[in-house]
Amino acid sequence: MTEALLPDVKFIVFQLTDKEYAIPVSEVKSIEKVQHITRVPHALPFVQGVINLRGVVTPIIDLRKRFGLEVKDYDDTTRIIIVAAEDKEVGLIVDAANDVIDLSADSIEPPPEIVGSHAADYISGVAKLDNRLLVLIDLENILGEGEN
């Protein structure tokens, strides 16, 4: 969130259904193609399992499930964005990750008040860029409630 207040921060843009979301580059460690995911029994429903990320066992969250969207099979464009927040390192499954953009602080607005969808809790702001609307996600909230 603090990054959002600084001028011209780089964001990774990714897609879920037909919407575009953004996450600060500083929170992203890498972007991976989908690989074998080992299911973890009794984990929270949106935890897809764990993968072997170059020798490190990394938990994977399906963002569609996390946001309460309809589930879709993984395809060629599906990506895993490896993010790090506090001491946790987690992969997020998204439909596609295809853009890096610069956003200036004044283009970012606070999230709309209306609680329209389940996803509202995980939004830290909205940015308008030309005629695109980007939803900035709040990583800490996404991971935070995952703790049991």
Place this chain on the structure above:
Amino acid sequence: MELNQYLEVFIEESKEHLQSCNDHLLELEKNPDNLSIVNEIFRSAHTLKGMSATMGYEDLASLTHKMENVLDAIRNGRIAVVPEILDVVFLAVDHLEEMVQSIASGGDGKRDVSDAVAKLQLIEQGETTLSGNAEKKNSLPAASEAEQAAYNDFDEFELTVIRQSKEQGFGAYQATVALREDCLLKAARVYMIFEVLEKSGEVIKASPPVEQLEEENFDHEFTVVILSKESPEEIMAKIMKVAEVESAVVNEILLLEESTAEDRQNQPDQDSVTETLVNEQTASPQQDEKRSEKKQNHANKTIRVNIERLDILMNLFEELVIDRGRLEQISRELNNSELHETVERMSRVSGDLQSIILNMRMVPVETVFNRFPRMIRQLARDLDKKIRLDIIGAETELDRTVIDEIGDPLVHLLRNSVDHGVEKPEERRRKGKSEEGTVILRAYHSGNHVFIEIEDDGAGISKEKVLEKAISKGIITSQAAEGFSDRQVYELILSSGFSTAEVISDISGRGVGLDVVKNTIESLGGSIAIDSKENEGTIFSIQLPLTLSIISVMLVEIEKEKYAIPLTSIIETAIVKSGDILNAHNQKVIDFRGKVVPLLFLKEIFEVPADGEKDEQFHSVIIVRKGDKMAGLVVDSFIGQQEVVLKGLGNFLNNVFAISGATILGDGKVALIVDCNALIK
């Protein structure tokens, strides 16, 4: 001089010396008459003083100096060893530890130590008023000046050692060695001379003292006293063989009884009395000490390696183990005999490598145990109890990862034994036990495990009280209590919200302790068991894995998923016919070697997605155990045994039911490791 590079060494060595002070002080408390222990403490303190002065930590040096004065007085028999004085010395050592700690964490090692200094000085002054009398006493046995000279300033037990050796046919010689003026490495020459001398006999005294010799703190001449069966000429010739020795003079030391036999008759009583007394007591420890010193010298052929580097090495090796698994798999698939041989050879070599790396990370449990004697002493004094702590098997080695974690649980258990276990002296007397309670801390290897036991001869656990308490606290119901075995009852004290001491003391807490202990130990892959007899004592027995990083597992398949089951909890594998599965209270069980063993279908427990019901005739079952309880885990098929690297699931996924971690298989996929302890209740 740039001192920073020595700082690490200084801190490490200071810690060692302080630890040795602590250990020996405790020993001294038990045997106040054994002056060789005082010497040992004095030596440590002296080295510490020298080091800290060199490094510029004046406070450290001056406090050590004060402590040394007191020790010196004890050594010379001017102060008697009583607990009060030791308390002050312990206090000083505590301060020194704090100072070293502060230096280690980047501080300046300054600290307000006025209380300890004042107390030390008080003792020292008290000593000086006493010493007048003592000196008078001392001067009595030493009858004449002439005799005194013949003794050449030997103190009493050096004399006794000389006497005793003479009886055994050794000669005592005084060798005066002069090094050449232009000798560059005096310390090295001294070392060589000592080595030569140690080969022909035992060096019992050096002047100036060995420490100063090693620091090159002498002119060009020094004197040593040696006990040897060789002739003075031989010894002289040997010394002269060392390079840069200017001259060596070896004289036989004539003792009182030989030189002035008549005088001795005038003073027979005191002299012989002290002589024989000291003879028995100090001569043998003196020699033992020499021997142990030699052993130490031998063991000191080590280098210090930063733990971080070892961790990096371990990580790299873990990667290698994963690749090894992958290679083995490929070679099996390709079925090429040449590849097969190479891979097999590589596996063997890396297996050896693995055991060496694991060994390098092994640390004796001593590093954890050595702080306990002090703690127990303090606790016992605080609680007015008399307690002896026996440590057995301190040399037992454990992986550093385990060592780091095991300290706190042991502190808890020891405190528990001292507080709740061992009774007060009057109560012990009433029960017909000796007033002094014993707590035994024992460590030993067994198979792939290390066992640590804490045994006390105290009150034991009262079953009735435990049950009463557990029922009143709502941990169990009174119906459930009836069917409990002794062991199950004892294990109740490990459950949370339980405290059996009627009076809650600040020593072993409020019953939050023991369940934490249990959790810590189980998270380390270990287990804890309790055995107790009322009025006879209690044993807490902790079982720990040797290492946490690489474990042997049995890989199994359930539908399309692979799981790893630690070999340590497996008793055996079996194939069970469907017809042999019995039903008991809605629980499927089998008869396994005359025992009824419950069956757990991992497919159901782990909610493995299945493609259609399969009606199988045979089931693959893995019999696992936790303590003396067993269970049969039903899987689809066994894959085989493998060494795997244990990895965590990351901070995001902690506390997953019945999964203790994960590992990466040869094909790069992640397999979960089953936590059998959680499955067996």
